[in-house]
Amino acid sequence: MPSTPTENLTGAQIVVRLLERQGVRRVSGIPGGAILPLYDAMSKSSKIEHVLARHEQGAGFIAQGIARASGEVGVCMASSGPGATNLLTAIADAKLDSIPLIAITGQVPRPMIGTDAFQEVDTYSLSIPITKHNFLVGSAEELLEVIPRAFRLAASGRPGPVLIDIPKDVQNEVVSVTEWPEPGKAEPTAAPDADLIARAAEMINAADRPLLYLGGGVVHSGASAEAVAFAEKLSLPTVMTLMALGTMPVDHPLSLGMLGMHGARCTNLLLDECDLLIAIGARFDDRATGKVAAFCPQAKIVHIDIDPSELGKIKAAHVGVQGDVKTVLKQLAPKTFACLRKDWLTRVAEVKADHPLRMPGVDDPRTPYGLIRAVAESVDDEATICTDVGQHQMWVAQAYPLRRERQWLTSGGLGTMGFGLPAAIGAALAEPERTVVCFSGDGSILMNIQEFATAAEEGANVKVVLMNNASLGLVFQQQTLFYGERIYASKYKGVPDFLTVAKGFGWETVDLDAAPDARAALRDAMSHRGPTLIHASIDMREQVLPMVAPGASNKDMIGG
Amino acid sequence: MNSLTRNETRALARTVLELDVNNHAGVMSHVCGLFSRRAYNVEGILCMPVGMGSTSRIWLMVNEDGRLDQMVKQLEKLEDVLAVRRHGTEHEVFERLEEFFR
Ligand SMILES: Cc1ncc(C[n+]2csc(CCOP(=O)(O)OP(=O)(O)O)c2C)c(N)n1
Numbered sequence: 126m127p128s129t130p131t132e133n134l135t136g137a138q139i140v141v142r143l144l145e146r147q148g149v150r151r152v153s154g155i156p157g158g159a160i161l162p163l164y165d166a167m168s169k170s171s172k173i174e175h176v177l178a179r180h181e182q183g184a185g186f187i188a189q190g191i192a193r194a195s196g197e198v199g200v201c202m203a204s205s206g207p208g209a210t211n212l213l214t215a216i217a218d219a220k221l222d223s224i225p226l227i228a229i230t231g232q233v234p235r236p237m238i239g240t241d242a243f244q245e246v247d248t249y250s251l252s253i254p255i256t257k258h259n260f261l262v263g264s265a266e267e268l269l270e271v272i273p274r275a276f277r278l279a280a281s282g283r284p285g286p287v288l289i290d291i292p293k294d295v296q297n298e299v300v301s302v303t304e305w306p307e308p309g310k311a312e313p314t315a316a317p318d319a320d321l322i323a324r325a326a327e328m329i330n331a332a333d334r335p336l337l338y339l340g341g342g343v344v345h346s347g348a349s350a351e352a353v354a355f356a357e358k359l360s361l362p363t364v365m366t367l368m369a370l371g372t373m374p375v376d377h378p379l380s381l382g383m384l385g386m387h388g389a390r391c392t393n394l395l396l397d398e399c400d401l402l403i404a405i406g407a408r409f410d411d412r413a414t415g416k417v418a419a420f421c422p423q424a425k426i427v428h429i430d431i432d433p434s435e436l437g438k439i440k441a442a443h444v445g446v447q448g449d450v451k452t453v454l455k456q457l458a459p460k461t462f463a464c465l466r467k468d469w470l471t472r473v474a475e476v477k478a479d480h481p482l483r484m485p486g487v488d489d490p491r492t493p494y495g496l497i498r499a500v501a502e503s504v505d506d507e508a509t510i511c512t513d514v515g516q517h518q519m520w521v522a523q524a525y526p527l528r529r530e531r532q533w534l535t536s537g538g539l540g541t542m543g544f545g546l547p548a549a550i551g552a553a554l555a556e557p558e559r560t561v562v563c564f565s566g567d568g569s570i571l572m573n574i575q576e577f578a579t580a581a582e583e584g585a586n587v588k589v590v591l592m593n594n595a596s597l598g599l600v601f602q603q604q605t606l607f608y609g610e611r612i613y614a615s616k617y618k619g620v621p622d623f624l625t626v627a628k629g630f631g632w633e634t635v636d637l638d639a640a641p642d643a644r645a646a647l648r649d650a651m652s653h654r655g656p657t658l659i660h661a662s663i664d665m666r667e668q669v670l671p672m673v674a675p676g677a678s679n680k681d682m683i684g685g
Numbered sequence: 686m687n688s689l690t691r692n693e694t695r696a697l698a699r700t701v702l703e704l705d706v707n708n709h710a711g712v713m714s715h716v717c718g719l720f721s722r723r724a725y726n727v728e729g730i731l732c733m734p735v736g737m738g739s740t741s742r743i744w745l746m747v748n749e750d751g752r753l754d755q756m757v758k759q760l761e762k763l764e765d766v767l768a769v770r771r772h773g774t775e776h777e778v779f780e781r782l783e784e785f786f787r
Contacts, residue, residue: 249711253718258764261711278764434758 131303136265137166137296140229143272145172147308149200151554153178153187157204159244160231162296176554176583179575181208183547185215186573189224190551193534194509196347198225198279199551205231206244209290210251214541216286217255221538222368223345225284227275228252232261234294248290257285265298269306276309283432284311284345314431317448317456325403325427325444326460329359332401332425334469337361338384341368341537342406342430348451349530352405353377355458360466361403362473364392366413367522368537369406374528381473382482385413386673387519389482393671393679395473396421404428406450409439410538411675419678429453483670483685484524490643493517493592493667497524500562500590500659503647508560509534509552513545513569516598519669521564543572546589550576553585560586560651567593567620577630580656587656589627594663595620602668606683616665627658637661698749699728699774702757707765708734708741716743716766719759725752729779740767746779 134142140163144152153176156164167173178184181203192199203212209230219226233242249261258278260271268291275287329335337356343349349372356363356379363373364384373380381392393415396402402424407413414420417439428435428442429450436445446453486492490499497520510525511534512518518535527533534552536544549563570591580587594601600615624634633650637659640646650657671685706712713732720727729746747753760769 250714253711253714254722259711432762434755434762438755438758 129303129305131301133299133301135162135166135296136262136268136291136298136300137162139265139268139300139302140272140291140296141166141170141173142305143268144200145170146305147198147273147276149173149198151176151191152200152202153184153551154202155179155181155184155204155208157208157231157244159205159233159293160202160208160229160291160296162293163202163229163231163291176579178547179578180573181211182214182543183573183576183579185212185226185228186218186544186547187551187554187576187579188226189215189219190511190534190548190553191555192219192224192226192551193548194531194552195555196531198227198276200227200229202229203231204244205233205248206246208244209248210246213251213255214539216252216288218536218539218541218544219286220255220257222536223284223341224286225279226286227279228286228288230288230290231296232290232292235263235292236294238292248288252288255286256288259288259290261290262292262295265295265300268295269302273306273309277312278309280309280311282312282314283342314449314452315447317446317453319456321444321446322453322456323460325429325446326457328401328425328427328444329403329461334399334472335359335361335401335403336396336399336424337363338366338402338404338407339363339369339372340366340405340407342450343369343372344406344530346406346431346449346451347530348406348454349373351451351454351458355454358458358463359461360464360470362395362470364388364396366407366410366537367535370522371527371529371531371533375526376528381477383522385415385679386675387523387669387671388679389523390480390671390682390685391477391482393673393682394480395476397423397680398472399424402426404430404442405454406430408435414439415673415679416677419680482523487524490637490647491661493520493663494524496590496592496637496643496661497521497564499644499647500564501526502644503651504560504562506532508532508562509549509556511535511545511549511552511561511563513563513565514540514542515566515569516594516602516667516669517564517566517592519599523669542569545569546573546580546587547576549587549589550580550583550585553587554583557586560588563587563589565589565591566598567591567595567617567623568597570623571621574626577627577632577656581631584655586654588650588659589657590659590661591623592661592663593620593623594665594667596665598663598665598667599669601665602672605666605668606672607674623658623660633657635659700747700749700753701772701774701776701778702745702747702760703770703772704743704745704760705735705767706741706743707767708738709765712741712765713743715763716745716760719756719763720747723752723756725750725756729782731778731782744778
């Protein structure tokens with residue numbers, strides 16, 4: 126610890142100083158009684174900018190947007206009680222998608238804990254199952270250890286959210302600080318086992334019909350370039366999970382796009398034929414695998430993941446390698462033999478030609494696929510693409526030409542409606558030079574619509590493409606397909622005038638339905654900076670296909 | 686305990702887990718939560734501070750179950766769990782306790 130002159134500081138001032146030392150430039154949150162000392166201390170910081178969200182869930186997702194776009198640890202704050210409970214969804218979402226996030230909550234003063242004090246909830250207990258780790262801070266002194274440790278934990282190994290609950294009297298407690306701890310940074314991961322890498326290489330070299338299966342871990346590791354080079358060297362047809370989209374450009378000749386519930390027929394059918402599945406930073410999620418017993422029935426499995434508890438969790442691997450996937454790929458690649466794999470790639474091309482992803486209406490910007498492609502044509506690969514949750518999310522996952530790591534921000538594991546807008550705001554603030562496009566639905570957008578105000582206030586360069594089908598489309602689709610067309614509680618009887626709503630928040634608006642030339646209107650909307658709502662009506666009966674019924678095997682696809 | 690009788694439960698294969706953990710108020714919740722949220726019953730539990738009291742030892746008696754390997758990996762992931770050791774049913778820590786449950 127470098128020594129500095131002794132200073133008498135409050136717990137709140139210590140937190141602010143430690144955040145500054147971590148290099149945090151932006152935090153999002155909403156103040157309230159139990160966190161006011163911290164806000165007061167933050168008001169004096171010239172290094173940290175506070176983004177005032179309109180709901181704590183929005184604050185949590187803004188911080189997530191910052192983290193997902195930049196790869197850095199995001200920081201959000203809330204007061205005790207309802208402030209903290211409002212944050213929980215965004216924290217749980219970060220847990221399931223392994224996003225490095227620090228949530229700082231105010232708590233009632235220590236002597237009042239356990240007395241049902243005003244705005245007291247047991248934030249510590251509530252957050253146990255949805256955080257990587259959590260702290261209830263017992264003294265101002267402890268903050269010097271807890272804050273850097275929380276950052277280290279959030280960023281190390283498999284990233285995740287860490288919650289720090291700080292009682293108000295701890296924020297006010299004055300202690301003298303003589304030395305500052307080093308900022309908490311990601312710890313290097315233990316070197317992978319060389320024998321296991323050798324065995325994995327052997328299996329890969331011996332395979333006739335290998336397939337590469339990339340997951341979100343590739344993004345976290347920053348290993349896209351290595352993964353693509355590996356696929357190219359070995360001529361590996363490659364599937365991606367929802368979280369991994371963008372790691373291999375979709376138009377790469379080896380790309381088979383997304384696998385699973387809404388993957389193309391060819392993709393799921395080829396998984397059935399492979400004799401070796403090389404899973405990298407992927408966790409065999411049920412949306413990807415369908416019925417696990419029927420997933421890649423002929424294949425041996427090589428599984429590479431930073432988290433040892435993922436190896437063998439869902440499917441036993443023949444070789445499981447624990448390690449940072451980038452490091453593993455760098456060590457594995459030289460042990461494998463380049464090959465052209467003519468027979469297998471011929472077969473792949475055949476299945477691709479026979480069972481391609483069908484995108485009806487792709488040339489017409491007034492259909493779901495056509496709209497998504499028209500949006501893609503109105504921006505370049507530098508744009509960041511964010512979504513909410515529902516049909517629109519899956520259409521975008523299928524049809525948008527994603528070509529860049531961290532280009533794609535979506536709530537995968539938790540599938541949280543309301544994620545899109547605030548995450549897009551965070552991404553736009555973290556990388557102001559980019560245009561951030563957020564595809565949303567009329568259901569999802571209403572879940573965090575209050576953040577329209579935050580975006581306007583910040584001048585965030587966010588373009589919301591609202592695909593309005595006057596329904597909870599994905600629910601409508603499931604009721605149509607699996608519940609005898611009994612449509613219940615999924616059709617809206619009243620639909621707000623979103624254009625007026627957006628205008629009221631100070632947004633620019635584009636009514637795509639009324640635009641004579643939709644493509645020109647999109648190009649024009651994208652050419653201006655600042656928040657814009659692009660509204661497009663979508664037929665309620667449109668479906669995302671193909672679809673694997675929940676619990677069914679991936680080869681039993683409906684439609685497409 | 687679920688609806689099994691005491692004798693039936695005893696007939697199931699058991700494992701005793703020995704955990705070294707940091708000694709603070711939240712650790713027990715972290716450990717028990719891992720089991721409870723997977724509907725994995727913990728049959729016996731024992732916890733005492735060790736040495737100067739900065740760490741504790743937790744003994745858990747659990748049924749052998751296909752999920753046990755995964756549970757151990759999850760325990761090892763907990764920040765406050767320093768070490769996990771697996772013992773067979775022959776371990777005497779819970780047997781010696783039996784007399785308090787007569
Ligand atoms: C917070 C939350 N509540 C409920 C759901 C269940 N759900 C999944 S998709 C969906 C409908 C989404 O509707 P919308 O945002 O309009 O998108 P669309 O499917 O119409 O494109 C619902 C209710 C969810 N994923 N998240």
